[in-house]
Amino acid sequence: MSGAQTRRAAAELLMLTLDSRRTLDEAMAKTDSYNDLEGPDRGFARVMASAALRELGRIDAGLSPLLSRPLEATSPAIRALLRIGAVQLWRLDTPAHAAVSETVEAAKGWPDARSGGSFLNAVLRRAADTDPGLDAMPAISVWPDWLADRFAADLGAEGAERLAAHQLSEAPLFLSARSDPAEVATATHGDLLPTGSVRLGHSNVETLPGYDSGDWWVQDAAAALPARLLGATEDDKIIDLCAAPGGKTLQLATSGAQVTAVDRSKPRLERLRENLARTGLSADIIAANADEWRPNAPVSKLLLDAPCSALGTLRRHPEGAWIKREAEIDRFPTAQARLLAAAADMVVSGGTVIYCVCTPLKSEGLEIVEGALSNGLYTRHAIEPDEIPGFEHCLTEAGDLLTIPSEGAGHDAFFITRLTRL
Numbered sequence: 001m002s003g004a005q006t007r008r009a010a011a012e013l014l015m016l017t018l019d020s021r022r023t024l025d026e027a028m029a030k031t032d033s034y035n036d037l038e039g040p041d042r043g044f045a046r047v048m049a050s051a052a053l054r055e056l057g058r059i060d061a062g063l064s065p066l067l068s069r070p071l072e073a074t075s076p077a078i079r080a081l082l083r084i085g086a087v088q089l090w091r092l093d094t095p096a097h098a099a100v101s102e103t104v105e106a107a108k109g110w111p112d113a114r115s116g117g118s119f120l121n122a123v124l125r126r127a128a129d130t131d132p133g134l135d136a137m138p139a140i141s142v143w144p145d146w147l148a149d150r151f152a153a154d155l156g157a158e159g160a161e162r163l164a165a166h167q168l169s170e171a172p173l174f175l176s177a178r179s180d181p182a183e184v185a186t187a188t189h190g191d192l193l194p195t196g197s198v199r200l201g202h203s204n205v206e207t208l209p210g211y212d213s214g215d216w217w218v219q220d221a222a223a224a225l226p227a228r229l230l231g232a233t234e235d236d237k238i239i240d241l242c243a244a245p246g247g248k249t250l251q252l253a254t255s256g257a258q259v260t261a262v263d264r265s266k267p268r269l270e271r272l273r274e275n276l277a278r279t280g281l282s283a284d285i286i287a288a289n290a291d292e293w294r295p296n297a298p299v300s301k302l303l304l305d306a307p308c309s310a311l312g313t314l315r316r317h318p319e320g321a322w323i324k325r326e327a328e329i330d331r332f333p334t335a336q337a338r339l340l341a342a343a344a345d346m347v348v349s350g351g352t353v354i355y356c357v358c359t360p361l362k363s364e365g366l367e368i369v370e371g372a373l374s375n376g377l378y379t380r381h382a383i384e385p386d387e388i389p390g391f392e393h394c395l396t397e398a399g400d401l402l403t404i405p406s407e408g409a410g411h412d413a414f415f416i417t418r419l420t421r422l
């Protein structure tokens with residue numbers, strides 16, 4: 001395959017992601033030009049697209065002074081090629097002549113881009129002679145302005161900058177163990193965290209020892225905290241509400257508790273079923289809308305991992321900053337409040353409910369919990385520092401957890417609270 005085909009594939013991945021609002025994983029599954037590539041070419045196309053998405057706000061700010069018209073006014077194919085050209089020049093150390101000529105060549109062979117070839121050539125030549133000072137730009141400039149403002153309003157300017165800086169490098173891989181985390185750490189050459197997660201550099205999951213035998217599953221270290229905080233034992237009956245694809249169900253099932261996993265998405269429940277089969281763990285699976293479904297008898301423990309904006313996982317999915325719309329994000333709190341109220345019907349008085357979301361926004365976390373507290377459904381059961389070794393600094397004054405990553409920590413940003421049913 002030629003270098004031009006690799007650049008075109010990367011640009012098509014960007015277009016499908018940004019213009020059709022798909023995740024990069026979905027784009028990779030659907031883009032023929034990408035799937036026709038093999039080996040290192042395919043890897044390089046993915047690297048170009050993901051590096052551009054990781055710092056899109058900065059790349060666009062660097063391109064802007066080089067353009068005679070706004071980037072948004074260029075055609076989708078040319079816009080994508082400009083970004084792919086720029087990221088090679090400014091971030092990937094691709095030799096300038098190759099970055100410019102192969103990207104311009106890609107436009108020549110691509111009907112959607114052909115007419116913009118000389119414009120692309122002129123801009124990329126200037127880009128090759130320009131230092132746009134990407135590192136001097138604030139980290140929050142990787143996001144669209146509305147999102148940077150939203151994070152700054154909730155986390156303060158410093159917290160937002162920390163979250164953005166954290167997005168600039170690829171996330172590590174974390175594993176949760178079916179039985180013995182220390183054994184998994186030894187077998188995979190990973191680091192064992194005090195909370196039991198195993199941290200690895202980037203790895204091909206399917207070739208790691210223990211994958212086929214289901215000794216572990218991939219689960220972010222912060223995502224592993226909610227189930228841990230429920231304190232499941234083999235005597236418990238537990239409802240895992242909004243359970244699929246089942247990372248937390250697997251954790252709960254390792255305790256020997258009788259777990260009922262409820263989710264309304266049948267395809268996602270199918271993945272949960274596969275995960276149970278691979279690990280040899282068991283849970284009852286119910287496909288239902290949790291707003292309406294009720295158990296035969298209330299249980300003593302429930303975990304609600306509510307649907308959310310997932311803005312705490314942008315390091316793994318940086319495109320989320322660009323493909324989510326503010327209006328969509330603002331629809332989650334209504335559903336979250338409804339689900340937390342529904343959970344109260346499923347738990348005995350004195351029972352424990354963990355509410356969690358993988359977003360640091362107050363509107364989806366703290367404000368939902370405060371609403372349920374003021375409705376008299378629950379009281380807060382503060383999380384104690386010794387329950388979360390390594391995450392003590394994430395405890396809020398009220399006793400909730402807000403896992404904004406500190407420097408060097410690779411985990412996601414979760415909000416987690418523990419409640420007692422009144």
Ligand SMILES: C[S@@+](CC[C@H](N)C(=O)[O-])C[C@H]1O[C@@H](n2cnc3c(N)ncnc32)[C@H](O)[C@@H]1O
Nearest residue numbers: 242243244245246247248263264265289290305
């Ligand atoms: C954050 S994900 C859950 C992740 C899962 N707990 C895990 O650890 O793998 C949220 C889930 O909520 C489900 N969901 C959303 N609204 C629901 C509802 N009203 N009833 C049941 N499930 C719902 C979605 O299908 C999605 O699988």
